[in-house]
Amino acid sequence: MFKENQVKLAIAPIGWTNDDMPELGGEVTFEQCISEMALAGFTGSEVGNKYPSDTNVLKKALSLRGLEIASAWFSSFLTSKPYEETAEAFKEHRDFLYEMGAKVIVVSEQGNSIQGQMETPLFDKKPVFTEDEWTLLLEGLHHLGVLAAEKGMKIVYHHHMGTGVQTTDEIARLMNGTDPEKVSLLYDTGHLVFSGEDYLAVLNTFMDRIHHVHLKDVRAEITQKVCDEKLSFLQAVKGGVFTVPGDGLIDFRPVFKALSEARYKGWFVVEAEQDPAISNPFEYAVKARHYIRETSGL
Ligand SMILES: O=C1C[C@@H](O)[C@H](O)[C@@H](O)C1=O
Ligand SMILES: [Co+2]
Numbered sequence: 001m002f003k004e005n006q007v008k009l010a011i012a013p014i015g016w017t018n019d020d021m022p023e024l025g026g027e028v029t030f031e032q033c034i035s036e037m038a039l040a041g042f043t044g045s046e047v048g049n050k051y052p053s054d055t056n057v058l059k060k061a062l063s064l065r066g067l068e069i070a071s072a073w074f075s076s077f078l079t080s081k082p083y084e085e086t087a088e089a090f091k092e093h094r095d096f097l098y099e100m101g102a103k104v105i106v107v108s109e110q111g112n113s114i115q116g117q118m119e120t121p122l123f124d125k126k127p128v129f130t131e132d133e134w135t136l137l138l139e140g141l142h143h144l145g146v147l148a149a150e151k152g153m154k155i156v157y158h159h160h161m162g163t164g165v166q167t168t169d170e171i172a173r174l175m176n177g178t179d180p181e182k183v184s185l186l187y188d189t190g191h192l193v194f195s196g197e198d199y200l201a202v203l204n205t206f207m208d209r210i211h212h213v214h215l216k217d218v219r220a221e222i223t224q225k226v227c228d229e230k231l232s233f234l235q236a237v238k239g240g241v242f243t244v245p246g247d248g249l250i251d252f253r254p255v256f257k258a259l260s261e262a263r264y265k266g267w268f269v270v271e272a273e274q275d276p277a278i279s280n281p282f283e284y285a286v287k288a289r290h291y292i293r294e295t296s297g298l
Helices: 030-039 055-063 083-099 131-149 168-176 189-195 199-205 220-228 233-238 253-261 281-296
Strands: 007-011 073-076 104-109 154-158 183-188 210-215 266-270
Touching: 007 281, 030 055, 030 281, 073 083, 073 131, 083 104, 083 131, 104 131, 104 183, 104 210, 131 154, 131 168, 131 183, 154 210, 168 183, 168 199, 183 189, 189 199, 189 210, 199 253, 220 233, 253 281, 266 281
Parallel strands: 007 266, 073 104, 104 154, 154 183, 183 210, 210 266
Antiparallel strands: none
């Protein structure tokens, strides 16, 4: 299905140690996390809170295990803080990723986001941007895209539950309001399905803009519980709403088929945050690796 060197396979550290809730996996060391990633058959990783910030130390630890950095998350506050604050933090993040050899920078707007609030019901209280906020977001992203291009890099926008860019319409507004040369899309299966979107329609509509992929599966019964009991995003994650590809309700075969036919080139990042005390991250990483091999040949 995929040609040689077309796609590289990474896994995010968030299944071992969770940046949104550092108490999840607090006892897991950086070395355990990256060793298990490599042992499960992955060649890349994103960056977690336990990773050393010294790029030489990080490079050595990763290369010993045959791993590269695919990218790392950046929270922008374009709708809620002065642009310069986001731009300064972004440049530091960009330079770190550039030094690590990454080509794309994950950006997600966190102005008014409820994703980090433990008690706020996810389906009732997500932010909806005003016209002024949309203008700030679209213009700000354009400028971040220019800053990324200075280093030959791209920004890939992460639509996300509990933020102002979650639904298909919001993703469409963001894509239609930005220059494809400056702003690309990160396609995250788990967030689309959790939100109730048609994940294949989003994939096919914005295929040309997709330059990074997060492979995340969703447990249907927990999604229902989140609605019924008005749970927050963090309560949903703790309760196990996300899991690895092949363990939930999403069929990834059409996703792989469409991406291979469109000659997608870049990373697939398995990303399945759940409680590591309940779902052993190494066991789930191996499970994901098997499923991807069976369904995509990678
Ligand atoms: O890419 C991601 C990074 C996390 O911090 C986030 O909360 C998660 O849901 C995600 O998709
Ligand atoms: Co993601």
